[in-house]
Amino acid sequence: MNVFQFIQQNQSQVLELTLEHLWLVGISTLLAALIGIPLGVAIAQRDAFSKPVLAGANIIQTIPSLALFGFLLPLPWLGTSADRLAILALTLYALLPIIRNTYTGIRGVDPAVVEAGRGMGLTDSQLLFQVQLPLALSVILSGVRTALVIAVGLATIAAAIGAGGLGEFIFRGLAMVDNRVILAGAIPAAILALLADFGVGWLEKRLRPR
Amino acid sequence: MLTVMPELDSTAVIEFRDVSYCVAGTQVLSGFNLQVQRGETLVLLGRSGSGKTSTLKLINHLLVPTGGQVCVKGVSTTESDVIHLRRSIGYVIQDVGLFPHFTVERNIGLVPRIEGWAVERIRARVDELMQLVGLAPELLSRYPHQLSGGQRQRVGVARALAADPEILLMDEPFGALDPLTRDDLQREFSSLQKRLCKTVVFVTHDLREAVRLGSRIALMEAAKLVAVLPPDEFLRSNDPWAAAYVRAFGEGLEAARNRGTS
Numbered sequence: 001m002n003v004f005q006f007i008q009q010n011q012s013q014v015l016e017l018t019l020e021h022l023w024l025v026g027i028s029t030l031l032a033a034l035i036g037i038p039l040g041v042a043i044a045q046r047d048a049f050s051k052p053v054l055a056g057a058n059i060i061q062t063i064p065s066l067a068l069f070g071f072l073l074p075l076p077w078l079g080t081s082a083d084r085l086a087i088l089a090l091t092l093y094a095l096l097p098i099i100r101n102t103y104t105g106i107r108g109v110d111p112a113v114v115e116a117g118r119g120m121g122l123t124d125s126q127l128l129f130q131v132q133l134p135l136a137l138s139v140i141l142s143g144v145r146t147a148l149v150i151a152v153g154l155a156t157i158a159a160a161i162g163a164g165g166l167g168e169f170i171f172r173g174l175a176m177v178d179n180r181v182i183l184a185g186a187i188p189a190a191i192l193a194l195l196a197d198f199g200v201g202w203l204e205k206r207l208r209p210r
Numbered sequence: 211m212l213t214v215m216p217e218l219d220s221t222a223v224i225e226f227r228d229v230s231y232c233v234a235g236t237q238v239l240s241g242f243n244l245q246v247q248r249g250e251t252l253v254l255l256g257r258s259g260s261g262k263t264s265t266l267k268l269i270n271h272l273l274v275p276t277g278g279q280v281c282v283k284g285v286s287t288t289e290s291d292v293i294h295l296r297r298s299i300g301y302v303i304q305d306v307g308l309f310p311h312f313t314v315e316r317n318i319g320l321v322p323r324i325e326g327w328a329v330e331r332i333r334a335r336v337d338e339l340m341q342l343v344g345l346a347p348e349l350l351s352r353y354p355h356q357l358s359g360g361q362r363q364r365v366g367v368a369r370a371l372a373a374d375p376e377i378l379l380m381d382e383p384f385g386a387l388d389p390l391t392r393d394d395l396q397r398e399f400s401s402l403q404k405r406l407c408k409t410v411v412f413v414t415h416d417l418r419e420a421v422r423l424g425s426r427i428a429l430m431e432a433a434k435l436v437a438v439l440p441p442d443e444f445l446r447s448n449d450p451w452a453a454a455y456v457r458a459f460g461e462g463l464e465a466a467r468n469r470g471t472s
Contacts, residue, residue: 116307119270119379120321120369121296134311 003180003187010184014169018188021165024158025151025192028087032094033144039095040102040140041128050103057096065089065157073161086155086163093154094147101143105136138208145200152193156185166192221247223283223377223409224269230277231264237433238264242278244428244435251403251410253424255417255455260430262413266379269411270299282377297321300370300378300408304385307366308354314340314365315350321373339368344398360391367399371406378408384419396422417459421445429455 007014043050063071068089078084109132117131133140159167169185224246231239239261246252254262267273268280271287279286282295301307308317316323318339319332327335340347343364354362363383370378384392384399400423403410414420420427421441429437429444429452436451437444444452 110310112303112307113309115272116301116303117309119267119272119296119301119303121293121299122324123293126324131309 001180003183006180007184007187014184014188017164017166017168017185018192021152021155021167021189021192024083024086024090024155024163024165025148025196028090028155029094029144029148029151031087031091032098032147035091036095036098036143036147037102037140040099041106041133043099044103044106054096054100054103057099060092061096065093065154066160068092069157069161082158082161082163085161086158086165090151090154090158094151097143097146097150098140099143101146102136102140105139105143106132108139109135138204141200141204141207145197145204148196148200149193152189152196156189223248224411225281225284226265226268226278227281228278229268229275229280231261231268231273232276239268240433242435244438246409246411248409249407250425251412251423253420253427254411254413254430255415255420255424255427256430257415261433262415262430263381265430266381266411266413269377269379270296270301297325297373298375298377300372300375302363302366302370302378302380302383304382308362308369310354312353313350314345314352314354314357317354317365318368318372320369325373335372336368339371342371342402343368358391359387360395363387363395367402376409378410380410380412382413382415385414385416392419399423417455 001009039053043053060068069085072078072085072088075085078088113131113135114127117127122130155165156167156170158165159171166185166189170182170189173179173181173183173185222245224244226242226244229239229242230237231242242265244252254265256262264273268275269282269287271280271290271292274288279288281287282290282299287295309320312320315336318336322332322335336350337347340350345361345364345368349357349361354365357365366383370380384395387395396419403423412420412423421444424441426438426440427444428435429439429449431451437447437449439447439449439452445456447453447456
């Protein structure tokens with residue numbers, strides 16, 4: 001029996017774990033975007049905060065993922081649910097590329113264009129939503145794309161704390177020393193990463209200002 | 211009985227009262243006094259770094275004076291509603307000011323749109339302005355990068371005129387254009403201004419442009435205003451800075467001519 005036959009035989013479980021995986025990745029990237037984009041905008045406008053915020057996000061990124069799960073375990077409410085814990089950890093990891101790209105994107109908007117807008121009487125929020133964000137959008141989206149791809153890979157480790165996802169197969173396969181079982185988790189995860197990359201890349205191209 | 215306040219000259223639309231502006235310890239403008247009269251085109255002339263652009267930005271409060279007062283229609287800019295003030299002043303800058311992600315139509319209709327005009331009214335106004343600045347209607351759906359330099363500058367002028375402001379600020383609007391296009395645009399602007407009678411403050415370092423368009427020329431040198439004169443008097447002026455400027459232009463032409471003959 002090769003890996004594809006194995007996947008075929010365990011179709012429903014592969015599907016279930018894939019959906020679980022998608023859910024973990026989707027929710028955490030969404031949360032990271034909801035936190036990271038406003039934060040990136042804020043530090044782009046108040047440059048004094050950019051260094052500490054980016055450094056903080058950087059430090060989180062350097063914590064080994066298994067260790068981060070361990071650190072978060074004692075937290076109240078969060079530590080009691082594997083799903084919540086996994087989502088929190090994945091969100092933290094997804095923050096850096098999103099914050100950094102939002103910051104870079106907003107900063108990269110031609111200052112002359114911003115000044116022209118201000119000179120014409122745009123309010124700060126009109127300037128942000130009609131000029132800065134649209135012009136920074138493709139850079140911000142490429143940050144989201146990076147975050148998604150990282151999250152798809154990292155989410156496999158969530159299985160270590162019992163949050164499910166395709167990591168289940170990988171850990172089970174490791175324990176059983178059975179490559180087919182490992183690949184039954186790894187192949188769908190790789191496909192998910194490619195799809196996410198392709199999907200956001202397509203969106204990025206569609207929304208790029210001409 | 212009506213009393214007229216002596217310090218409020220009713221025809222001065224823009225007034226600089228002993229304005230200074232410094233940034234990071236550098237004096238960009240000092241002891242600056244100037245009145246711009248209703249309907250005139252005042253040209254701020256001077257070399258790069260003489261403070262022309264800063265002077266312009268003090269009018270629409272993109273810069274805040276560090277001393278003195280800038281008054282627009284009798285109200286100090288530091289006391290007025292900045293957003294309202296800016297929307298009542300048209301602003302044209304060199305080349306880059308158009309929004310790259312907006313079509314020509316959206317660029318021109320921007321201020322009317324944020325002012326909440328009805329869609330049909332914006333549409334009609336944009337069509338009117340396109341005609342006014344001599345742009346073909348089929349350009350409406352183009353993006354700025356699909357236009358020539360001259361067309362972009364026309365769009366910039368149309369955009370500044372959109373909400374029919376009384377005041378127009380122009381920062382080297384024709385500076386990046388080739389000489390022939392610049393000549394066209396200067397001629398058109400001049401005839402446009404005769405019809406519209408806006409109060410215009412125009413920044414340039416080009417004496418020829420200043421003489422051609424200005425009703426008065428304000429010469430700036432090293433953060434100070436050195437002379438304010440009508441063009442013909444400017445050309446004959448004994449003021450050392452004005453004379454030096456005129457000489458530099460004349461000699462430039464002379465030198466070019468001599469090079470051709472010798």
